[in-house]
Amino acid sequence: TQLLEQSPQFLSIQEGENLTVYCNSSSVFSSLQWYRQEPGEGPVLLVTVVTGGEVKKLKRLTFQFGDARKDSSLHITAAQPGDTGLYLCAPPGATSGTYKYIFGTGTRLKVLA
Amino acid sequence: NAGVTQTPKFQVLKTGQSMTLQCAQDMNHNSMYWYRQDPGMGLRLIYYSASEGTTDKGEVPNGYNVSRLNKREFSLRLESAAPSQTSVYFCASSRDSNYEQYFGPGTRLTVT
Numbered sequence: 001t002q003l004l005e006q007s008p009q010f011l012s013i014q015e016g017e018n019l020t021v022y023c024n025s026s027s028v029f030s031s032l033q034w035y036r037q038e039p040g041e042g043p044v045l046l047v048t049v050v051t052g053g054e055v056k057k058l059k060r061l062t063f064q065f066g067d068a069r070k071d072s073s074l075h076i077t078a079a080q081p082g083d084t085g086l087y088l089c090a091p092p093g094a095t096s097g098t099y100k101y102i103f104g105t106g107t108r109l110k111v112l113a
Numbered sequence: 114n115a116g117v118t119q120t121p122k123f124q125v126l127k128t129g130q131s132m133t134l135q136c137a138q139d140m141n142h143n144s145m146y147w148y149r150q151d152p153g154m155g156l157r158l159i160y161y162s163a164s165e166g167t168t169d170k171g172e173v174p175n176g177y178n179v180s181r182l183n184k185r186e187f188s189l190r191l192e193s194a195a196p197s198q199t200s201v202y203f204c205a206s207s208r209d210s211n212y213e214q215y216f217g218p219g220t221r222l223t224v225t
Contacts, residue, residue: 033213042117042203042216043156088156093211100171101146101214103156 003027004089004104012110016078021107023089024071030091032072034063035103037086048092079111114139117217119204125223126194134189134220136204144207145187146214147171147179149200156203162187163210194224 005024013019023032031050035043047056049065049072056063060083062075076083089104120135138145147159148171158171160179168179176198178190187206191198201221205214 040218042205042219043214044216045213048213092213100169101158101161102172103148105153105155 003102004091006087006089006104006107008107009105010108010110012112013079015080015111015113017111018075018077019079019109020073020075021087021109022071022073023104026070028069030069032065032069033090033092034072034074035088035090037088037106039085043086043088076109079109081111081113084109084111116140117204117206117215119202119217119220121220122218123221125225126191127225128195130194131190131192132194133191134202134204134222135186136188136217137186138206138215139185140206140208140215141184142206142208142215143184144210144212145181146205146207147177147187147189148203148205149173149198150203150219151200159189159202194222196224198222199224 007022031048033048034046036046037043047058047063049063052067052069054065060077064073087107117138143164146161148156150156157173159173159177160171162168162181165184168181180188201219203219204217207214
């Protein structure tokens with residue numbers, strides 16, 4: 001059983017469309033990070049959300065942390081081909097028990113020109 | 114600054130062969146990590162080193178050993194490679210355990 005479930009697993013959209021991807025868990029986290037991984041490279045941090053209900057914007061990307069700090073979403077407005085990649089969520093650090101430095105299963109996004 | 118570097122970039126091994134994956138960071142980070150990434154499985158932690166002189170097992174440590182050689186370097190060794198170890202391996206580092214992780218470019222390993 002994955003501690004962090006991300007949905008959808010795959011998404012292929014046209015340039016200009018909007019989309020939302022989700023990161024869900026039954027556990028409560030003190031904070032959550034979002035990373036993007038481009039093909040052939042390692043993941044790169046996009047943002048860390050810390051407070052329940054927090055909304056952070058990074059240009060066309062909007063990140064929200066759920067009120068209960070168990071889930072998070074990433075909304076992309078007017079997607080561009082440069083947004084193509086694997087989006088991963090992760091609670092920073094050793095979470096609890098055996099769940100150390102875990103990452104979600106990821107959403108693979110392809111934006112077509 | 115090079116950030117996190119990994120060698121080699123690609124490697125093909127036969128079953129039973131051994132090899133060491135090298136990782137170095139130049140950011141003076143305390144914590145370093147080794148992950149493997151398989152299709153549909155996401156990133157899974159193999160071993161980590163919270164600080165120089167310490168190492169600890171992650172989610173999938175079987176078949177691997179690690180050495181934190183100094184603050185900069187953290188190596189991953191496969192003593193007897195198996196086809197199940199075919200994967201992309203990423204090394205990462207962070208200032209401390211709760212901070213942003215910086216990843217290397219990965220090593221693509223195939224075991225036949």
